[in-house]
Amino acid sequence: MDVLSSPPRSLDTVCIHAGSEPDALFGAVVPPIYQTSTFVFRSPEEGAARFAGTEPGYIYTRMGNPTIARLEAAVAALEGGTGALATSSGMSAVSTVYFALLSSGDHVVCSASVYGPTRVVLERDFSRFGVQATFVDTSDPEAFREAVTPRTRLVFVETPANPTLALTDLSLAARLAREAGALLVVDNTFMSPILQRPFRFGADIVLHSVTKFLNGHSDVVGGVLVFRDEAVRMRVRAVLQYLGGTMDPHQAWLVLRGLKTLALRVRAAQENARAVAAFLSGHPAVRRVLYPGLAEHPQAALVAAQMDGPGSLLSFELKGGLEAGKKLMKAVRIPALAVSLGGVESLIQHPASMTHAAMSPEARVAAGISDGLVRLSVGCEGAEDLLADLEQALDRLD
């Protein structure tokens, strides 16, 4: 229980050392990449013992690999969980959880604003297997409470929400899940364990798209699941090993390398985001800025209660609507026009003309996405350069 509530050391230290104990064979400071699909048994008896689980050791990389195990140990230590499972993508982590924990007749409560495919897999695929899902604005405690039923087996939340940056109260989510006998899964991708550790508030499973902050260099797609309870981890592990959404050893090694600078990157990007949010708040072309670090954020008390910082994602609404959004995308020079987030480089996107262009304007409004809304994942460039670039781009809108 201690390990869940209070990490033993500074997270800076954990980032650098967890999972990176020197290699036992030659003492390499950086762990080797065990780029192998299979492992030799010294005898048939040893093979039998490994399959039976009575002897430690590896069998086949889909079922486990020492490089991947190091990454799992590192992320488990950062989140304060008992263990983890690395997966081939963030979506593989999501679908493996659904597959392992849901059966026909079960009900799921899910934040309406979750990452698109997280919702689509429930709506389009698990509905075919008799799993019912309710999508609700989990930042509204009343609506959230009403969505949970005695058949609810899984509560899945993502906080802050994308792109509105509305927060879900994690303690409330854990209480509602517990009352229903359901497990609480938190997608912590936007915050990283540096800024939010959902186990402290009662989460059962924390998941990440490691594609984003954990790797941080926009060069890997991957995912990870972290568990409070080893028995749940073993249940999910059995499904993952056969479904096959396993991570590759080289992918795991790159993420281990990225993790070493996680705390540094998250803090540097956050400082930049604070400066960008303050600058945008004062600009005449901007109607409003959505950022948990602003004093006027409507859930400031929750920011203080469950987050160790506001992070580096922000959205802002341009007074000039759709056309201004498109113009801004063409006028910025530093932020790349791309989806994804959490890398060292700033990325910008305009949901109404890009990711959410297929939705009707009414559906977009219902999802909190106005025509002039822009999402910015602030990177680690120099703040003065980011501000100067945004200024020249915004000045070209009128």
Ligand SMILES: *Cc1c(COP(=O)(O)O)cnc(C)c1O
């Ligand atoms: C990107 C993302 C995912 C999906 O992860 P992939 O690695 O792209 O499969 C899930 N949740 C959130 C919040 C994300 O940003």
